[in-house]
Amino acid sequence: MKDSPRLGVNIDHVATLRQARGEFYPSVVEAASVCLLAGADQITIHLREDRRHIQDTDVGAVALVTKKYGKPLNFEMGCHNEIVDIALATGPDWVCLVPEKREERTTEGGLDLLDETNFDKVSQACTKLKAGLPNLKISLFLEASAETLERAAKLPIDAVEIHTGEYAKAFLHGESTESYLGAFRRAQILLKEAGIGCHAGHGLTQESIQPLLQEGLFAEYNVGHWIICQAVFDGLGKVVTTMKESCLQYPLA
Numbered sequence: 418m419k420d421s422p423r424l425g426v427n428i429d430h431v432a433t434l435r436q437a438r439g440e441f442y443p444s445v446v447e448a449a450s451v452c453l454l455a456g457a458d459q460i461t462i463h464l465r466e467d468r469r470h471i472q473d474t475d476v477g478a479v480a481l482v483t484k485k486y487g488k489p490l491n492f493e494m495g496c497h498n499e500i501v502d503i504a505l506a507t508g509p510d511w512v513c514l515v516p517e518k519r520e521e522r523t524t525e526g527g528l529d530l531l532d533e534t535n536f537d538k539v540s541q542a543c544t545k546l547k548a549g550l551p552n553l554k555i556s557l558f559l560e561a562s563a564e565t566l567e568r569a570a571k572l573p574i575d576a577v578e579i580h581t582g583e584y585a586k587a588f589l590h591g592e593s594t595e596s597y598l599g600a601f602r603r604a605q606i607l608l609k610e611a612g613i614g615c616h617a618g619h620g621l622t623q624e625s626i627q628p629l630l631q632e633g634l635f636a637e638y639n640v641g642h643w644i645i646c647q648a649v650f651d652g653l654g655k656v657v658t659t660m661k662e663s664c665l666q667y668p669l670a
């Protein structure tokens with residue numbers, strides 16, 4: 418049987434809900450477990466420098482869940498020394514290096530590898546991570562631009578995660594996605610020739626992932642926001658029914 422593309426579920430948004438109240442629920446450990454039991458192939462978490470969602474204590478706790486289920490933990494991170502050290506101490510299966518700006522709402526695009534200073538920073542992070550964790554696989558979050566991908570091929574990486582955010586936005590708003598698909602096709606060929614895995618992530622929904630799946634463009638997809646949003650509606654009615662049943666058990670005098 419042929420391999421199917423892998424689905425990584427990004428559970429940062431569960432932590433966002435938890436942090437909104439400063440409570441211990443919803444639990445990211447439970448979220449990781451539910452996703453893996455439901456068939457997810459990996460769990461993705463992003464420990465941001467500003468700690469806006471995933472917290473330091475979540476990293477080890479989620480790593481234990483992925484280990485228990487024998488599935489990979491994909492640790493998304495910016496190239497900050499402090500976070501590199503946390504990755505080294507945790508030992509995830511994958512690290513996905515992303516750009517990070519404090520003022521952004523979410524990761525807004527791929528790493529700029531054409532900037533020499535940035536390229537060196539990414540290169541140093543890759544070298545340090547690989548030296549400390551010889552079995553670690555590294556992916557870089559990049560735009561589907563030939564120039565950038567050619568630079569990436571000079572680094573000790575195992576995969577590129579192509580930024581699908583702009584494609585997904587165009588799809589959602591009914592605009593043409595042809596130029597994005599063309600770039601994804603060229604990226605797939607270039608990465609295959611370089612022996613580098615071709616992954617995708619950002620902004621994808623159940624609908625916008627379909628054309629990518631149909632063309633077999635990517636071996637792995639990392640999806641978060643839409644899955645957590647849709648889970649609200651797949652569960653909301655059930656939860657309201659349960660609480661209403663409690664109300665019905667206690668008629669007023």
Ligand code: PXP
Nearest residue numbers: 524558618619620639640641642
């Ligand atoms: N891949 C990367 C590199 C990301 O930064 C994110 C967002 O944290 C995702 C995938 C998941 O994106 P979304 O939550 O929009 O599905």
